[in-house]
Amino acid sequence: MDHREPSDLHPPPSHGLDPLIAYWQGLRRGHLVPARADLDPSILGPWLHMAGLVDIGAAGRMRFRVGGQGLSALLGVEARGMPLRSLFALGTRARLHDLALRVFTGPSMLSMTLIAPAQATPAKPVQVPLVMLPLRDQHGAITRAILCMEGRAAMAAERPARFHIRQARLTTLSAMTAEGPLLRLIPSGRG
Template sequence: MSEPGEDDAPGQQPDGAQLLRLTDYGGIGMARILTDLRDYWQSLRRGRAVPARADVEPHGISRALDYAFVLERIAPGAARFRLAGRHLIDLMGMEVRGMPICTMLNPSSRGRFSDVLETVFRAPQIAEFRLRAQADYARPELVGRMLVLPLRSDLGDVTRALGCLISEGDPGAAPRRFDIVGEDLQPLFDGGGIMAPSATLSRPPATAGFAEEPGRFDFRHATRAPRKPVPQPRDIPQTPAERRAMFRLIDGKDET
């Protein structure tokens, strides 16, 4: 078989046969999207542990743009969408910008997701989730993947994240919510440690003041406060002599 000549048109064989590429005809696989986004995030680091949110540009993730999102941490274990691609909007049937990311999950999976998400910001580290949406009326079963990569805000703290959520199959009737069927935590550097998810990490810290838990009252050591005397009006006699002086003896002579 001869090699293609330099004058041959791109994508066409010397004998005139058309060369087809599967990536040009059909959907892009989940693995490709995840790899593209991870590689782009790695390119932004430039020797740093965590890249900055300001470095993220849409043209850098053109292939993954419909599936990508940017998160803002708003509380321990909680984050909301600052930006979200078209695929996430189609899954929910509405604009998701400003919504908590946990709305993409069923309630039974939200606690676990919050625990893992907090480690992305606090460690920081990388989290990848395996997702499944069960079949229902007008809703076929979906399998999906979610990748969350930490970012630094303009203040320098790790309170932003770049990620993507991609599912395979017809979304069906919106909204579609997923269950977590597994997760994979990865360190930022090879050989680094992993922070294990814990409910204590995603629990808001106790604050002083009115948020304090009320103390317990022990009735065994309670004492009765002394009773204060009831104030008396000035015109009421106080002593026995004063009270006797208020009475007047009446006999028949006084009657008219």
């Protein structure tokens, strides 16, 4: 169960959520974090089923503002208003809180591999990629995050699902990579 904290010069391991991460990165446009208002639901369509918008409130409490039908199915109840921790096993919740808090305070991108029992028994536990990407609210504060699980893997989990964290990776965001390309060609002066 690793927990690394590189800069965003090194992207997290690739998985089916990579296009969502690329879309979110493109919305940054010179900011550390994109605005919630910049998200286009029509572009997010392929992920909405397994996505939720998480708010952070007083004392660092994190709740789902909204959540897709797949996320609600995993929780066993409507996701809206449910604490983020309700998706996780009891012994995992303190670690989850520490990691998710860094999404808002770093700000950081969180990429995790979760594990849960499979619906069909006896079967190997299901491994589910999850990302949590910070967003600015209408006042410019980082109080929101989009959370998304890889749908096919998540729907194989037993329901209601309570996930354990197998791996977690925090990627600290920097203004340098929000502004444009990391490399630039500089003429050498040679003919």
